[in-house]
Amino acid sequence: MARPxxxxxxxxxxxxxCARKLDGAPVDVLVLDGRNxxxxxxxxxxxxxxxxxxxxxxxPLRRCxxxxxxxxxxxxxxxxxxxxxxxxxxGDGHDVTYDHLxxxxxxxxxxxxxxxxAGATIGMKTLGEAMRLRNHVLSCLERGANEPDEDERRRxxxxxxxxxxxxxxxxxxALVELLRLVLGRDYPxxxxxxxxxxxxxxRPRLLDAFPERLARYAERTxxxxxxxxxxxxxxxxxxxxxxxxxxxEEIPTRTIVWSAGVRPDAPDTTPEPARSRSHRIEVDExxxxxxxxxxxxxxxxxAGPAADPELPMLSAVxxxxxxxxxxxxxxxxxxxxxxxxxxxxxPFRYFDKGxxxxxxxxxxxxQIGAVGLTGFLGWVAWLxxxxxxxxxxxxxxxxxxxxxxxxxxxxxPIRIIARADDxxxxxxx
Amino acid sequence: MARPxxxxxxxxxxxxxCARKLDGAPVDVLVLDGRNxxxxxxxxxxxxxxxxxxxxxxxPLRRCxxxxxxxxxxxxxxxxxxxxxxxxxxGDGHDVTYDHLxxxxxxxxxxxxxxxxAGATIGMKTLGEAMRLRNHVLSCLERGANEPDEDERRRxxxxxxxxxxxxxxxxxxALVELLRLVLGRDYPxxxxxxxxxxxxxxRPRLLDAFPERLARYAERTxxxxxxxxxxxxxxxxxxxxxxxxxxxEEIPTRTIVWSAGVRPDAPDTTPEPARSRSHRIEVDExxxxxxxxxxxxxxxxxAGPAADPELPMLSAVxxxxxxxxxxxxxxxxxxxxxxxxxxxxxPFRYFDKGxxxxxxxxxxxxQIGAVGLTGFLGWVAWLxxxxxxxxxxxxxxxxxxxxxxxxxxxxxPIRIIARADDxxxxxxx
Numbered sequence: 001m002a003r004p005x006x007x008x009x010x011x012x013x014x015x016x017x018c019a020r021k022l023d024g025a026p027v028d029v030l031v032l033d034g035r036n037x038x039x040x041x042x043x044x045x046x047x048x049x050x051x052x053x054x055x056x057x058x059x060p061l062r063r064c065x066x067x068x069x070x071x072x073x074x075x076x077x078x079x080x081x082x083x084x085x086x087x088x089x090x091g092d093g094h095d096v097t098y099d100h101l102x103x104x105x106x107x108x109x110x111x112x113x114x115x116x117x118a119g120a121t122i123g124m125k126t127l128g129e130a131m132r133l134r135n136h137v138l139s140c141l142e143r144g145a146n147e148p149d150e151d152e153r154r155r156x157x158x159x160x161x162x163x164x165x166x167x168x169x170x171x172x173x174a175l176v177e178l179l180r181l182v183l184g185r186d187y188p189x190x191x192x193x194x195x196x197x198x199x200x201x202x203r204p205r206l207l208d209a210f211p212e213r214l215a216r217y218a219e220r221t222x223x224x225x226x227x228x229x230x231x232x233x234x235x236x237x238x239x240x241x242x243x244x245x246x247x248x249e250e251i252p253t254r255t256i257v258w259s260a261g262v263r264p265d266a267p268d269t270t271p272e273p274a275r276s277r278s279h280r281i282e283v284d285e286x287x288x289x290x291x292x293x294x295x296x297x298x299x300x301x302x303a304g305p306a307a308d309p310e311l312p313m314l315s316a317v318x319x320x321x322x323x324x325x326x327x328x329x330x331x332x333x334x335x336x337x338x339x340x341x342x343x344x345x346x347p348f349r350y351f352d353k354g355x356x357x358x359x360x361x362x363x364x365x366x367q368i369g370a371v372g373l374t375g376f377l378g379w380v381a382w383l384x385x386x387x388x389x390x391x392x393x394x395x396x397x398x399x400x401x402x403x404x405x406x407x408x409x410x411x412x413p414i415r416i417i418a419r420a421d422d423x424x425x426x427x428x429x
Numbered sequence: 430m431a432r433p434x435x436x437x438x439x440x441x442x443x444x445x446x447c448a449r450k451l452d453g454a455p456v457d458v459l460v461l462d463g464r465n466x467x468x469x470x471x472x473x474x475x476x477x478x479x480x481x482x483x484x485x486x487x488x489p490l491r492r493c494x495x496x497x498x499x500x501x502x503x504x505x506x507x508x509x510x511x512x513x514x515x516x517x518x519x520g521d522g523h524d525v526t527y528d529h530l531x532x533x534x535x536x537x538x539x540x541x542x543x544x545x546x547a548g549a550t551i552g553m554k555t556l557g558e559a560m561r562l563r564n565h566v567l568s569c570l571e572r573g574a575n576e577p578d579e580d581e582r583r584r585x586x587x588x589x590x591x592x593x594x595x596x597x598x599x600x601x602x603a604l605v606e607l608l609r610l611v612l613g614r615d616y617p618x619x620x621x622x623x624x625x626x627x628x629x630x631x632r633p634r635l636l637d638a639f640p641e642r643l644a645r646y647a648e649r650t651x652x653x654x655x656x657x658x659x660x661x662x663x664x665x666x667x668x669x670x671x672x673x674x675x676x677x678e679e680i681p682t683r684t685i686v687w688s689a690g691v692r693p694d695a696p697d698t699t700p701e702p703a704r705s706r707s708h709r710i711e712v713d714e715x716x717x718x719x720x721x722x723x724x725x726x727x728x729x730x731x732a733g734p735a736a737d738p739e740l741p742m743l744s745a746v747x748x749x750x751x752x753x754x755x756x757x758x759x760x761x762x763x764x765x766x767x768x769x770x771x772x773x774x775x776p777f778r779y780f781d782k783g784x785x786x787x788x789x790x791x792x793x794x795x796q797i798g799a800v801g802l803t804g805f806l807g808w809v810a811w812l813x814x815x816x817x818x819x820x821x822x823x824x825x826x827x828x829x830x831x832x833x834x835x836x837x838x839x840x841x842p843i844r845i846i847a848r849a850d851d852x853x854x855x856x857x858x
Contacts, residue, residue: 036571037845053482055843062615063844072617075571075846092575122852131849139855142465142504146521186491188501240853254854394834394842401830405823413823414484415492416466417504417856419849420560423551424669425683426568426846 003028003070004333007088007098009078009267011038011061014299014318015104016391021326023068027100027333032090034077034427035127036060038391042315043399044124045167048133049174050412056399058127059391077427078105081269083292088267100294100329103266103281104322107300107313110263120238121258124167133257135417137175140254141182142417145189151252157195158253160243162235163260164201165208166357169218171257172199172227173360178412180226186415197227198243198251202234202260207365209312209355214365217374221359235260262313264301276303276310285347287325296325304348311350315389324348358382361407432457432499433762436517436527438507438696440467440490443728443747444533445820450755452497456529456762461519463506463856464556465489469819471744472828473553474596477562478603479841485828487556488820506856507534510698512721517696529723529758532695532710533751536729536742539692549667550687553596562686564846566604569683570611571846574618580681586624587682589672591664592689593630594637595786598647600686601628601656602789607841609655615844626656627672627680631663631689636794638741638784643794646803650788664689691742693730705732705739714776716754725754733777740779744818753777787811790836 004027008015011033022029037058046052065071077091081101088096109123122136123129137159144156159175161168176197183192199206199222206222206229207215219229230245235256237244243251264280273289274282280303282290287304289295296302299318303310311317328345354368356378364378373381383403390396406412420426433456437444440462451458466487475481494500506520510530517525538552551565552558566588573585588604590597605626612621628635628651635651635658636644648658659674664685666673672680693709702718703711709732711719716733718724725731728747732739740746757774783797785807793807802810812832819825835841849855 035846036567037847053484054847055482055845058845058847060615060844062611063842066615074575075568076575092572094575126850127845127847128850131847132852132855135849135855136852138465139852143521143854146503146505146523182491186489186495394838394840398827398830401827409823411823413492415489416484416487416556417464418466418483418487418556418560419851419855420564420847421555421557422848423561423565423568425572426561426564426848 004099004329005030005097006100006102006329007032007096008102008104009081009088010104010106010299011035011073012104012106012299012318013315014106014322015102016061016064017319017322018102018104018298018326019065019071021323022329023065023071025070025330025333027070027329029071030096031061031065031071031073032076032078032088032096033061033073034075034091036062036075038064039127040390041125042386044127044130045171045174047127047130048124048137048171049178050134050138050414051174051406052399052402053414054127054131056395056402057390059395064391075427078267081267083269083271083273083289083295086294098294101296102322102325103289103295103297103301104299104318105265105267105301107262108265109258110261111258112261117235117238117258120240121162121256123258124171125262131419134414135419136255137178138415138417141187141190144194145187154194154196155241155252156254157190158251159195159197159255159257160235160251160253161197161199161257161259163258164199164203164206164229164231165259166355167259168199168201168257169206169222169357169359171259172197172222173225173358173363176222176225176227177360181410181412182415198230199227200230200233200235200245202246203231205231207357210357210365210367211372214367214372214374218357218359218365221363225360262300266297266301273297278303278310280310286328286345287321287348298322298325314355316353317350320350321348356382356385433528433758434459434526435529435531435758436461436525437531437533438510438517439533439535439728440464440502441533441535441728441747442744443535443751444531445490445493446748446751447531447533447727447755448494448500450752451758452494452500454499454759454762456499456758458500459525460490460494460500460502461505461507461517461525462490462502463504463520465491465504467493467820468556470554471815473556473559474600474603476556476559477553477566477600478607479563479567479843480603480835481828481831482843483556483560485824485831486819488824493820504856507696510696512698512700512702512718512724515723527723530725531751531754532718532724532726532730533728533747534694534696534730536691537694538687539690540687541690546664546667546687549669550591550685552687553600554691560848563843564848565684566607567844567846570616570619573623574616582623583625584670584681585683586619587680588624588626588684588686589664589680589682590626590628590686590688592687593628593632593635593658593660594688595784596688597628597630597686598635598651599787600688601626601651602654602787602792605651605654605656606789610839610841611844621655627659628656629659629662629664629674631675632660634660636786639786639794640796640801643796643801643803647786647788647794650792654789691729695726695730702726707732707739709739715757715774716750716777727751727754743784745782746779749779750777785811785814
């Protein structure tokens with residue numbers, strides 16, 4: 001009998017965890033991703049602020065499976081999924097069949113219907129966006145340093161961050177550090193006091209997913225370091241010259257960073273699967289797409305197991321789901337149907353290991369079980385956890401060295417404004 | 430009396446050496462460059478082959494002068510130079526006056542009048558080009574791995590390098606290593622034998638600037654490692670599907686790398702200075718632009734001192750000229766004119782320390798004085814010299830670590846296909 005063929009769409013946290021669990025098992029695995037690397041998204045903000053190189057947090061997917069005999073990678077976008085015919089169509093026109101499908105395509109920036117915001121803001125969800133943001137902010141400092149008009153200079157040096165979740169908080173903390181380190185020193189024309197960072201959050205407080213005590217600590221720490229925190233404030237309008245907040249305040253700025261939310265990013269699928277309120281694909285307690293026994297959805301793209309509230313869009317959820325689905329597929333592969341009734345597997349259960357967010361040098365917040373961490377202790381926990389989950393020994397060594405350098409020298413060394421020249425055969429982000 | 434104002438256009442090897450020599454002296458120095466970093470161009474080919482990060486060989490110019498009291502940097506292209514009025518116009522519309530001008534704008538790809546070649550080839554003169562080349566080659570491997578048609582696969586996996594100078598030789602050696610390391614391992618669909626690298630040089634031999642014995646060694650070594658060396662062959666025509674050599678051979682390929690030559694890249698200048706045959710600005714034996722006592726040209730952009738043959742376009746020439754001009758400016762600043770006749774300074778003399786080119790693992794060629802180096806010894810000399818001339822302690826540490834890793838693990842770790850998203854305020858390369 002031919003070995004079952006498992007196709008995993010997406011090489012993020014969920015897809016990678018699933019593929020690794022299937023590595024060496026009696027199944028053939030094909031991982032498809034439009035990018036050729038696994039991206040460690042929690043550290044994107046450090047690429048955006050000149051602390052890490054893009055390659056430090058991006059690991060070539062082919063390298064993950066270099067020694068594998070049964071896991072293969074192909075760089076390809078998936079254009080269409082045909083659940084009834086059990087096949088996919090890739091963006092480059094290839095047809096791929098599967099016995100088991102794992103949809104793990106993650107999420108993308110959510111503008112909540114205001115697509116005009118997409119054009120006037122910079123996201124922080126892809127490596128291309130983080131590199132753009134690095135280039136953009138450094139260019140703003142250069143332009144600000146050359147600007148004789150005081151109002152215009154102020155506009156170049158004002159940075160508005162929309163969304164007070166972990167991404168917005170971590171970026172705000174890192175940006176205020178970057179500016180404190182370089183204004184006045186590398187930019188003798190400018191003083192740190194000339195810059196302004198506004199962090200706007202629509203809800204009454206930052207870090208909605210954290211206990212209130214920790215969120216207050218984060219808010220106080222950011223404010224003490226120079227970030228203006230505006231809770232209860234949405235961005236009503238954004239152009240390349242101004243951000244208008246819902247409370248009527250107009251902020252002249254050249255930079256609006258969008259970290260206000262993400263939405264699931266699944267390929268076109270027929271028949272169209274049921275979606276939750278947040279447009280995630282509804283899955284049963286075994287993470288199967290309803291009505292399609294051999295198709296699973298995991299991570300940000302999936303809503304389930306049917307719980308209310310939905311599981312958070314976290315790497316931990318995606319990884320646990322990826323490993324769960326891998327075990328399920330293997331259990332089924334070992335019971336070759338032959339009319340025999342499959343025993344119902346235990347439903348997926350998310351084990352919550354906790355959440356962490358860093359605010360900057362020596363400061364982070366974390367909730368691990370019943371324990372709330374703040375300050376230096378939270379910061380050390382954050383460092384250890386992030387190093388542990390980074391993929392690849394070399395990346396761990398280089399990230400750790402970069403952190404040590406940045407900490408000891410108070411430096412953000414990767415401050416080059418650089419972009420690869422366009423190339424017609426290279427896929428865009 | 431006001432301190433003399435020195436404007437240096439270009440933060441390459443010449444401009445940087447000049448600025449550093451003037452650091453701390455009683456002059457005000459402004460360095461202008463369209464990029465915000467000094468680029469260590471001799472290692473561009475290692476960025477293009479996934480060995481080094483872009484930031485490893487690009488050093489923020491503001492950081493070079495962080496502690497300086499008299500050297501300032503401004504990121505700006507220079508649109509026009511008015512030698513008679515002693516002023517510049519920058520691309521962003523600012524007017525800059527000077528007492529002393531140092532033109533150090535370097536060189537750009539030379540297509541020898543065949544501008545159609547520019548569109549069909551990839552250069553290796555800027556960081557954007559090297560990053561593009563990395564993305565392009567990795568994409569070719571992905572496309573080749575997915576290509577069912579054998580001829581088309583072969584086309585994706587054929588790489589033509591035009592120009593057998595140090596850049597072409599070093600890139601060819603690095604590319605053949607990259608392919609040997611990843612084909613078959615990371616690309617189980619492909620075998621190293623499927624790839625083809627052709628190095629075409631119009632002259633009768635490679636490395637024209639080196640003694641014939643060393644050039645022969647380089648040629649033999651490259652061929653033994655799998656590069657097809659074609660001497661006496663120009664590229665007559667290039668499209669995105671094929672390279673046509675002057676001997677009539679048609680090579681189906683998706684990749685033509687242009688390293689066949691460079692030309693000086695000076696801003697528009699009035700009055701138009703005299704140019705040499707190779708379009709370099711003619712300077713006298715003190716590197717002054719003829720007829721303009723307070724304007725100097727150094728490095729690739731300058732032809733002089735009036736010697737035949739012209740000095741080579743090497744970083745060593747540019748650096749020595751930069752330091753010479755700095756000394757000259759200081760000597761003049763210390764003798765405030767007052768009708769007094771300046772003593773004629775000693776003319777510039779280039780001290781040739783030698784040349785080096787690496788062919789890959791354990792192999793390089795070098796000519797230092799009367800001593801010709803090959804093999805392992807040449808390679809070690811190459812490593813030491815390049816580490817020594819890299820700017821910045823951190824870059825040296827990280828480059829050395831990356832080299833050690835790549836050597837011991839036989840790895841080219843930075844194999845991500847990634848490009849910063851476009852941003853309207855970021856200057857293009």
